[in-house]
Amino acid sequence: MKIREFKSEFISRLENIYDSSEVDSFFSICLENIEGKTRFDLMLDRDLEIKKSELWEKVIEQLVKERPIQYIFKQAHFYGLIFNVDENVLVPRPETEELVEWVINSVSDKGEPIKILDIGTGSGCIAISLARHLPNAKIYAMDISEKALEIAMSNALLNKVDVTFIHQDVLALQSLSESFDIIVSNPPYVRNLEKVEIHNNVLNYEPHLALFVEDDNALVFYEKIVSLASSELKKGGMLFFEINQYLGDETVKLFHSDLFKEVVLKKDIMQNDRMIRAFKK
Known part of the structure; x- marks a missing residue:
């Protein structure tokens, strides 16, 4: 069967579940992972042949069940890098790429030695991306989940960076073991409602565990991290958050004016309140 004919069948089985752009993206990902062919190969030869293998069928069945394609192939792309992922970590999001970009662009001297802590690292996508683009930074990454840290460690090896991983529940901390120039976090922030x-x-x-918080305590992680940063972030250091788009103003209010300055609430590409940066006085 020609690939273009098979693509029509692929689309017909998924078009009632996903929008057309998603299905098209899924097909390209499957084509590359299963057949070793790219979208460009198909453009060059519209008559490429394909054998309807058992693997194609298994992948389609999982997509019909709405399993994320990143979990199906155990891989996700983030900030130009490849990450191992499974159900123990969140699938890295484009808005988190925007957060990483903001952190990198906020470091005025890329060659200056600095220390950065990523709290709630998950797959390690933030910490590892920062390590690749800020080679003089010493990166630390914390998570409560041992399984998530195993994935993050594998990603540090995959992307050939040095990150110090810490198994720790941030809510149980009274203080950090050392001070940092930058603290960044994408903690759980989706309310049950x-x-x-x-x-x-x-x-x-x-x-x-990485997604949801209680409705009546939605900012619990932000409150804790701001408290830790109040004492452990260096003078002039920066604190970055990815946030719940509905709680931008409430999150900004956590930054006490006697400890922090230049608190900025930033929108993502979809024009949702998504990120905060603040400087330690």
Whole structure:
């Protein structure tokens, strides 16, 4: 069967579940992972042949069940790098790439030795991306999940960077073991009441520990990290958060004016309140 004919069949089985751009993206990912062919190969030869293998069928069946394609192939792309992922870590998001970009662009001297802590590292996508683009930075990454840290460690090896990983529940900390120039975090921030807005591919497969917080204590991680940063962030150091788009103003109010300055609430590419940066006085 010609690939272009098979693509029509692929689309027909998924078009009632996903939008057309997603299905097209899925097909390209499958084509590369299963057949070793790219979208460009198909453009060059519209008559490329394909054998309908058992692997194709298994992948389609999982997509019909709305399992994230990154979990199917155990791989995700983030900030130009490849990361191992499974159900123990969140699938890295484009908005988190924007956070990483903001951190990198905020470091005025890329060659200056600095220390950075990533709290709630998950797959390690933030910490590892920063390590690749800020080679003189000493990067630390913390997570409560041992399984997540195993994935993050594998990603540090995969991307050939040195990151110090810490198994720790940040909510149980009274202080950090040392001071940092930058603290960055994408902690759990989705309230239970917002589950109705979450797609099945996220709700049914991604780790709830890394996603959800109680409705009446939605900023618990931000409060804790701001408290830790109040004493352990160096003077002039920066604190970065990815945040709940509905709680931008409430999160900004956590930064006490006697300890922090230049608190900026930034929108993501979709024009949602998504990131905060603040400087330690």
